[in-house]
Amino acid sequence: MPFPAPSAALLGDLAGRLGPQGFTVDPADLAPWLTDWRRRVTGAAAALVSPASAEEAAFVVARAAAEGVAIVPQGGNSSMVGGATPAGPAEGRALLVSMRRMRAIRSVSPADNAVVAEAGVVLADLHEAVEAEGRRFPLSLAAKGNATVGGLVSTNAGGTQVLRFGPMRSLVLGLEAVLPDGSLLHGLAPLRKDNRGYDLKQLLIGGEGTLGLVTAATLRLVPAFETRSVGWIGLRSAEDALTLLRRLEDRLGEAVESFELVPAEGLALVLRHIPDTRAPLAESWTWNVLVEAVGSGDIGERLQNELMDAIEQGLAGDATIAASEAQADALWKLRESLSEAEARDGMAAKHDIAVPVADMPGFMTRASTAVTARFPGVRPIAFGHLGDGNVHFNVRAPEGGDDKAWFKAQAAAVSRFVHGLVTESGGTMSAEHGIGRFKRADFAALADPVRLAAMRAIKAALDPAGIMNPGALLPLAEDAPGQ
Numbered sequence: 001m002p003f004p005a006p007s008a009a010l011l012g013d014l015a016g017r018l019g020p021q022g023f024t025v026d027p028a029d030l031a032p033w034l035t036d037w038r039r040r041v042t043g044a045a046a047a048l049v050s051p052a053s054a055e056e057a058a059f060v061v062a063r064a065a066a067e068g069v070a071i072v073p074q075g076g077n078s079s080m081v082g083g084a085t086p087a088g089p090a091e092g093r094a095l096l097v098s099m100r101r102m103r104a105i106r107s108v109s110p111a112d113n114a115v116v117a118e119a120g121v122v123l124a125d126l127h128e129a130v131e132a133e134g135r136r137f138p139l140s141l142a143a144k145g146n147a148t149v150g151g152l153v154s155t156n157a158g159g160t161q162v163l164r165f166g167p168m169r170s171l172v173l174g175l176e177a178v179l180p181d182g183s184l185l186h187g188l189a190p191l192r193k194d195n196r197g198y199d200l201k202q203l204l205i206g207g208e209g210t211l212g213l214v215t216a217a218t219l220r221l222v223p224a225f226e227t228r229s230v231g232w233i234g235l236r237s238a239e240d241a242l243t244l245l246r247r248l249e250d251r252l253g254e255a256v257e258s259f260e261l262v263p264a265e266g267l268a269l270v271l272r273h274i275p276d277t278r279a280p281l282a283e284s285w286t287w288n289v290l291v292e293a294v295g296s297g298d299i300g301e302r303l304q305n306e307l308m309d310a311i312e313q314g315l316a317g318d319a320t321i322a323a324s325e326a327q328a329d330a331l332w333k334l335r336e337s338l339s340e341a342e343a344r345d346g347m348a349a350k351h352d353i354a355v356p357v358a359d360m361p362g363f364m365t366r367a368s369t370a371v372t373a374r375f376p377g378v379r380p381i382a383f384g385h386l387g388d389g390n391v392h393f394n395v396r397a398p399e400g401g402d403d404k405a406w407f408k409a410q411a412a413a414v415s416r417f418v419h420g421l422v423t424e425s426g427g428t429m430s431a432e433h434g435i436g437r438f439k440r441a442d443f444a445a446l447a448d449p450v451r452l453a454a455m456r457a458i459k460a461a462l463d464p465a466g467i468m469n470p471g472a473l474l475p476l477a478e479d480a481p482g483q
């Protein structure tokens with residue numbers, strides 16, 4: 001569907017209402033926001049529009065809708081899947097709507113265990129603000145210095161505490177959002193129960209901006225913890241890692257908040273490329289796990305006893321527990337730098353996949369064997385959120401060659417192959433990053449047609465002109481003939 005360019009009258013109206021802080025067509029202002037975080041695609045937009053309030057955001061969408069002009073929403077521009085880049089069907093004609101000026105924390109209510117944060121609030125700032133009130137927002141990820149509330153909601157982000165608290169879907173109590181016709185949906189009440197039929201906020205969560213523009217969210221908080229204990233464990237197999245997780249859960253219960261898997265080659269990449277890092281254990285182990293347990297004063301001792309038991313019984317090879325917050329941060333840095341270290345090393349076809357947890361060790365072995373047989377020389381590397389059944393099963397370019405040429409020629413075929421294996425295993429080709437623009441074609445080709453048809457029907461009902469984030473998530477006609 002061809003999208004019109006915004007008329008001079010529309011641009012004039014937006015400039016008038018939003019002022020110089022909120023509206024620009026200067027290419028130098030737009031440039032930093034036109035390329036995705038992974039630097040894989042550069043788009044173009046007619047203007048960069050930055051509303052400072054929900055009312056301004058509603059004005060922008062209403063005026064765009066009246067002309068059928070497309071809108072690409074953007075938060076921290078840290079999408080792993082090109083979800084916020086104005087490339088594709090409306091390229092050069094869309095309004096790039098940045099939510100970064102909406103960065104107020106409207107309220108923190110310890111009594112409700114809830115915070116109301118605007119869409120442009122950066123995750124790290126949110127953490128700080130609620131900590132000052134003796135509470136925690138229990139979702140964290142490596143991009144916390146950039147990722148914003150609106151983007152986290154719209155992608156149903158996951159991260160390293162999903163094991164205990166779930167993804168964004170389970171942490172959003174309410175939303176305020178502009179629907180595609182420009183009307184403002186008010187739903188910020190911090191209700192724990194609300195049975196008035198369809199849960200509209202859940203459509204917007206993970207909707208990738210295709211059903212509306214999130215302007216603020218009410219998020220669930222949990223009590224601050226007394227102490228945390230962070231351990232690093234060396235293991236011989238991923239099966240052992242899963243056995244250890246279940247055992248720690250049996251014995252320490254909900255204290256186990258993170259259980260992150262790091263393969264030997266991943267740790268080696270971090271040590272090679274990231275300054276101020278050092279190997280946590282004397283020997284190199286095929287698999288490593290970072291575990292974080294939180295609780296009262298004795299949690300460190302309890303975790304240590306469990307890990308010693310596991311080593312004595314041969315379940316774990318070696319382990320260390322951080323003796324200070326600085327050491328805990330250093331262990332987390334090893335885990336959180338994986339993505340960056342991998343990127344510095346060269347190109348990789350990236351896959352954010354999930355299968356049933358019990359099958360994950362088996363899947364990683366099957367998929368590694370299959371992908372290296374089909375594409376000789378490639379180097380699979382799987383890391384991440386084992387306890388959620390979600391790993392980043394990335395496939396690195398063969399060693400020594402021109403990795404950019406390889407990526408151009410091979411990455412799409414590798415990804416289709418890996419996503420096919422995941423689908424055969426009853427899994428998902430997007431566990432926490434979304435579909436965005438990069439995975440749309442595979443989603444179109446591999447998803448159950450019934451699911452796709454229902455999604456299209458919802459989209460058509462709420463956004464009949466298709467102006468919200470065209471090219472993200474929903475299949476386009478060119479993606480998969482016949483679907």
Ligand code: 2HG
Pocket residue numbers: 142336338339340350351384392394
């Ligand atoms: C992580 O878990 C992120 O570190 C990034 O989700 C994953 O770079 C990746 O593949």
Ligand code: ZN
Pocket residue numbers: 159384385392432
């Ligand atoms: Zn991840």
